[in-house]
Amino acid sequence: MKFSKMQGIGNDYLYFNCFEEKIENPSELAIKLSDRHFGVGSDGIILIEPSDHADCRMDIYNSDGSRAMMCGNGIRCVGKYLYERGLVRKDVLKVDTLSGVKTLFLDVKNGIVHSVKVDMGKPVFRPAEIPVIFSKETVIDEPITVDGNEYRITCVSMGNPHCILFVDDVDAVPIEKIGPELEHASIFPDRANIEFVQVLNSGEAKMRVWERGAGETWACGTGACASAISCAVNHKTGRKVKMHLKGGDLSIEWDDRTDTVFMQGPAEFVFDGTID
Numbered sequence: 001m002k003f004s005k006m007q008g009i010g011n012d013y014l015y016f017n018c019f020e021e022k023i024e025n026p027s028e029l030a031i032k033l034s035d036r037h038f039g040v041g042s043d044g045i046i047l048i049e050p051s052d053h054a055d056c057r058m059d060i061y062n063s064d065g066s067r068a069m070m071c072g073n074g075i076r077c078v079g080k081y082l083y084e085r086g087l088v089r090k091d092v093l094k095v096d097t098l099s100g101v102k103t104l105f106l107d108v109k110n111g112i113v114h115s116v117k118v119d120m121g122k123p124v125f126r127p128a129e130i131p132v133i134f135s136k137e138t139v140i141d142e143p144i145t146v147d148g149n150e151y152r153i154t155c156v157s158m159g160n161p162h163c164i165l166f167v168d169d170v171d172a173v174p175i176e177k178i179g180p181e182l183e184h185a186s187i188f189p190d191r192a193n194i195e196f197v198q199v200l201n202s203g204e205a206k207m208r209v210w211e212r213g214a215g216e217t218w219a220c221g222t223g224a225c226a227s228a229i230s231c232a233v234n235h236k237t238g239r240k241v242k243m244h245l246k247g248g249d250l251s252i253e254w255d256d257r258t259d260t261v262f263m264q265g266p267a268e269f270v271f272d273g274t275i276d
């Protein structure tokens with residue numbers, strides 16, 4: 001089976017061209033191949049599949065084998081893959097995901113995709129739709145207690161569930177301890193991605209992420225969108241925020257006219273491989 005390893009600011013996945021390959025058990029394959037010691041090493045796998053109403057369909061599995069609805073860094077890589085491998089020859093693409101069809105705008109120079117801007121859709125704040133078990137209409141800067149510790153959280157769905165905490169110093173956060181505690185907290189029936197955000201100024205923030213089903217990753221695109229939105233609704237920044245993540249930067253803009261979130265950033269091939 002052929003695959004390509006790609007990364008979007010260090011968030012790495014193995015991509016399978018399912019126009020040609022047939023994957024029998026993606027969940028099992030994700031666990032096996034994502035292992036950084038006994039496998040190829042990745043944050044999960046992404047299947048690029050035919051779609052009858054978009055240029056392709058994207059299906060993502062985390063490194064623990066769980067399936068997710070959407071992947072912000074992954075979808076930029078899918079755009080680059082489709083264009084540079086000749087599956088499409090246009091710079092505005094539609095990619096179907098479990099959270100709806102997303103539009104991608106490719107920045108192409110001399111046949112190379114340098115960055116991809118994605119219309120990520122509208123953020124979701126209603127607790128039942130995130131999902132988070134909470135009695136209020138939104139979860140914005142609300143106190144919770146998990147394992148005897150108190151936190152203030154903001155919850156947003158960008159296709160998948162995100163829980164954001166503001167901190168003074170992201171580098172000092174014991175993410176390996178707090179991350180899994182919050183990911184598995186009983187208020188999140190489907191678990192959640194946990195973002196720790198340090199606001200730098202009205203247009204910049206630094207973020208670390210503990211991803212549902214993958215642990216700490218170097219970046220999360222949907223997480224960067226959810227974090228930028230949380231910065232804005234908590235009046236910590238404007239609606240245009242440069243997010244600095246462990247693996248690089250993403251530009252996020254939350255359009256006030258349409259309520260739509262745009263994410264822009266790079267996508268890169270690492271290598272192609274074959275597995276038996």
Ligand SMILES: N[C@@H](CCC[C@H](N)C(=O)O)C(=O)O
Nearest residue numbers: 068071072073160220221222
């Ligand atoms: N890294 C991704 C998100 C991947 C899925 C996530 N771990 C989940 O289970 O919701 C991104 O860039 O958005």
